[in-house]
Amino acid sequence: MSIARLRDFVGELTDIVRDGARETVILDDLRAPMSRLLAHDDWLPDAFAAPHPEHYQQYLLHCDPKQRFSVVSFVWGPGQKTPIHDHTVWGMIGMLRGGEESTRFKTRGAVMPMLAGESCVLDVGDIDCVSPTAGDVHRVRNLYDDRVSISIHVYGANIGRVQRHVYDEATGSVKAFVSGFSSTVIPNLWMLTDDERRSAVA
Numbered sequence: 001m002s003i004a005r006l007r008d009f010v011g012e013l014t015d016i017v018r019d020g021a022r023e024t025v026i027l028d029d030l031r032a033p034m035s036r037l038l039a040h041d042d043w044l045p046d047a048f049a050a051p052h053p054e055h056y057q058q059y060l061l062h063c064d065p066k067q068r069f070s071v072v073s074f075v076w077g078p079g080q081k082t083p084i085h086d087h088t089v090w091g092m093i094g095m096l097r098g099g100e101e102s103t104r105f106k107t108r109g110a111v112m113p114m115l116a117g118e119s120c121v122l123d124v125g126d127i128d129c130v131s132p133t134a135g136d137v138h139r140v141r142n143l144y145d146d147r148v149s150i151s152i153h154v155y156g157a158n159i160g161r162v163q164r165h166v167y168d169e170a171t172g173s174v175k176a177f178v179s180g181f182s183s184t185v186i187p188n189l190w191m192l193t194d195d196e197r198r199s200a201v202a
Contacts, residue, residue: 004196005043007189009033010062010071013154017069023090023156027129030154034094037152038125041096044073044150045187049097051077051148057182060160062189067158072181076100076149081141084114084167085177089156090131095122098142098149102128105137105167112172122151137167 012033017026037043048059057075064070076098084105093102104117117135120128121143130136142149153159160181165174 002040002043002193003045003187003189003191004193005037005040006061006071006187009037010189013069013071014064017064017156019066019068023131023133026156027090027092027131030092031127034092034127034152034154035125038094038096038127044096044152047185048073048183048187049075049148049150051075051080052182053077056080056082056142058160058179059183060181060186061152062186063158063160067161068156070155070158070160072153072155072159074151074153076142076151078147079142079145082139084137084139084169086132086136086165086167087130087155087159088132088136088162088164089159091129091153091155091159093122093128093130094152095124095126096150096152097124098144098147099123100140100149100151101143102138102140104135105139105169107137107167107172107174110172114167114169114172116169 016029059073061071101119101121103119106115160179163176163178165176167174
């Protein structure tokens with residue numbers, strides 16, 4: 001396992017998500033580092049890739065000390081999906097393993113059925129973005145009924161503490177929620193790789 005890849009990604013994020021940076025610039029600048037992270041599947045610790053038999057898992061990998069961004073692994077067991085929900089902040093999703101389908105929804109006011117919009121399928125290496133300004137309400141499902149899928153998410157806040165909303169598709173009714181995280185620990189980004197350890201004592 002090479003946790004250094006996640007460490008480098010977080011370092012790049014810290015430079016990109018600076019105070020006052022515009023959302024469009026952040027998402028543009030974030031695409032290349034996300035692509036580099038997704039190009040290798042040897043860095044995510046097993047504890048943050050473990051599925052749950054009944055519902056998806058949302059593991060915190062890193063949170064900026066000023067809570068300007070957070071990095072999360074979403075682990076989807078076979079056939080698992082989210083309710084229709086929003087984020088209220090910008091986000092970028094990258095597919096690390098398996099695949100997922102995201103279906104966008106539009107609200108039409110109180111006591112009105114929601115309108116399903118386009119669906120987007122993410123395969124390994126693919127990237128999608130969400131934002132209140134460009135489309136923030138969707139439902140996500142594991143593309144596969146026979147295997148685990150894992151996506152890596154970056155959000156413009158500590159997403160586990162943000163008040164968000166779930167929506168009833170038939171009525172459009174809204175309920176507030178705060179997701180929290182499935183894990184109580186985060187990875188040790190500063191764990192030395194074998195090469196780093198050898199270099200340190202050379």
